[in-house]
Amino acid sequence: MAGNKDFDLYRPSEEHDELRKVVRSLAEAKIAPFAAEVDEEGRFPQEALDALRAADLHAVHVPEAFGGAGADALATVIVIEEVARVCASSSLIPAVNKLGSLPVVLSGSEELKKKYLSPLAKGDSMFSYCLSEPDAGSDAAGMKTRAVRDGDFWVLNGVKRWITNAGVSDFYTVMAVTDPEKRSKGISAFVVEKSDEGVSFGAPEKKLGIKGSPTREVYLDNVRIPADRMIGAEGTGFATAMKTLDHTRITIAAQALGIAQGALDYAKGYVQERKQFGKPIGDFQGVQFMLADMAMKLSAARALTYQAAAASERLDADLTYLGAAAKCFASDVAMEVTTDAVQLLGGYGYTRDYPVERMMRDAKITQIYEGTNQVQRIVMARNLP
Numbered sequence: 001m002a003g004n005k006d007f008d009l010y011r012p013s014e015e016h017d018e019l020r021k022v023v024r025s026l027a028e029a030k031i032a033p034f035a036a037e038v039d040e041e042g043r044f045p046q047e048a049l050d051a052l053r054a055a056d057l058h059a060v061h062v063p064e065a066f067g068g069a070g071a072d073a074l075a076t077v078i079v080i081e082e083v084a085r086v087c088a089s090s091s092l093i094p095a096v097n098k099l100g101s102l103p104v105v106l107s108g109s110e111e112l113k114k115k116y117l118s119p120l121a122k123g124d125s126m127f128s129y130c131l132s133e134p135d136a137g138s139d140a141a142g143m144k145t146r147a148v149r150d151g152d153f154w155v156l157n158g159v160k161r162w163i164t165n166a167g168v169s170d171f172y173t174v175m176a177v178t179d180p181e182k183r184s185k186g187i188s189a190f191v192v193e194k195s196d197e198g199v200s201f202g203a204p205e206k207k208l209g210i211k212g213s214p215t216r217e218v219y220l221d222n223v224r225i226p227a228d229r230m231i232g233a234e235g236t237g238f239a240t241a242m243k244t245l246d247h248t249r250i251t252i253a254a255q256a257l258g259i260a261q262g263a264l265d266y267a268k269g270y271v272q273e274r275k276q277f278g279k280p281i282g283d284f285q286g287v288q289f290m291l292a293d294m295a296m297k298l299s300a301a302r303a304l305t306y307q308a309a310a311a312s313e314r315l316d317a318d319l320t321y322l323g324a325a326a327k328c329f330a331s332d333v334a335m336e337v338t339t340d341a342v343q344l345l346g347g348y349g350y351t352r353d354y355p356v357e358r359m360m361r362d363a364k365i366t367q368i369y370e371g372t373n374q375v376q377r378i379v380m381a382r383n384l385p
């Protein structure tokens with residue numbers, strides 16, 4: 001199918017539909033019951049990790065050659081979408097396992113792949129991705145973390161900020177400057193292990209949403225790692241980091257779709273039950289039009305996301321554009337749809353007694369991470385189809 005512009009690739013196959021059913025029933029039975037508690041207590045969704053691991057859904061993208069499920073990009077999107085429909089924090093388990101390990105999949109040596117992808121596939125370890133720093137967010141190439149060669153070793157020093165699943169993950173893809181003269185071409189990527197001497201973590205950030213997903217700083221204090229932990233050649237780390245984002249922005253689009261679908265599903269049910277003026281509020285055309293708009297935007301976002309997933313699978317030339325477009329559009333839709341869902345529940349929607357309030361808070365991050373939506377527009381403008 002490679003290189004084929006067949007339209008069927010934009011649509012889920014029967015296997016994809018079957019996968020969706022399996023993930024939906026697992027998510028509803030084993031993840032949804034804990035979603036409100038995970039948010040309220042700001043704790044890691046261990047129940048979700050256990051359930052996803054038991055069903056082999058925690059890192060579906062890992063190739064079969066390394067013991068993984070070898071799921072294609074669309075199947076990975078469907079897993080993340082269905083988990084996010086009930087709990088956005090939990091959907092960051094499969095999503096960030098892909099984000100953290102994709103640099104190794106794309107650019108790592110066979111030895112690195114064997115060493116790090118196999119435990120990830122088995123569920124023994126999780127992976128995080130360390131690009132951002134306190135003073136280098138949108139301008140990630142302005143990073144200061146340094147890696148200096150010392151014989152057969154590299155010594156890393158610096159601070160990485162906003163690292164999802166920091167402290168929980170055993171493995172970290174870390175981008176660091178190896179040649180300060182060359183800016184982005186002087187950045188290299190490394191695998192750092194949680195157990196490496198000199199690695200430590202900051203306090204968990206107190207966030208608006210995705211409260212169950214730990215976000216912490218990662219401190220690298222004279223971390224000495226073997227030279228073969230470099231991912232790809234020296235100086236290619238920034239290119240690998242950007243190539244990774246081309247693929248994984250689609251998983252953030254998937255997360256946004258799932259959050260929006262969860263809010264729409266809840267609102268659809270609520271308007272049938274809630275009565276005002278002697279009838280269900282769903283009988284009012286003003287309410288029906290809101291639901292129609294929410295569904296319409298979500299359908300458009302899903303079509304764009306699945307088109308981007310097909311491009312990711314085929315490594316199409318327009319992947320960079322489509323990945324940015326899908327992430328930007330789907331996250332804006334998620335913000336609109338969840339805000340409208342709160343509106344449809346009136347005062348009740350504004351309380352934590354109903355899930356749409358959490359979904360609205362969770363939706364916001366999808367407009368910010370893996371590049372803000374302003375940055376996505378810069379990426380799109382530079383790569384217009």
Ligand SMILES: Cc1cc2nc3c(=O)[nH]c(=O)nc-3n(C[C@H](O)[C@H](O)[C@H](O)COP(=O)(O)OP(=O)(O)OC[C@H]3O[C@@H](n4cnc5c(N)ncnc54)[C@H](O)[C@@H]3O)c2cc1C
Binds near residue numbers: 129138375
């Ligand atoms: C919960 C959470 C989890 C995260 N997880 C990870 C992770 O696992 N790994 C990781 O490496 N990073 C992670 N990040 C970091 C995230 O990717 C950055 O926060 C994001 O890229 C923005 O960087 P910044 O926060 O420094 O904002 P800034 O870059 O300071 O941006 C501030 C504002 O300025 C705007 N802006 C900046 N430059 C331009 C421009 N050229 N044109 C127009 N507008 C511009 C931005 O759009 C934004 O609105 C996470 C962040 C959060 C909040």
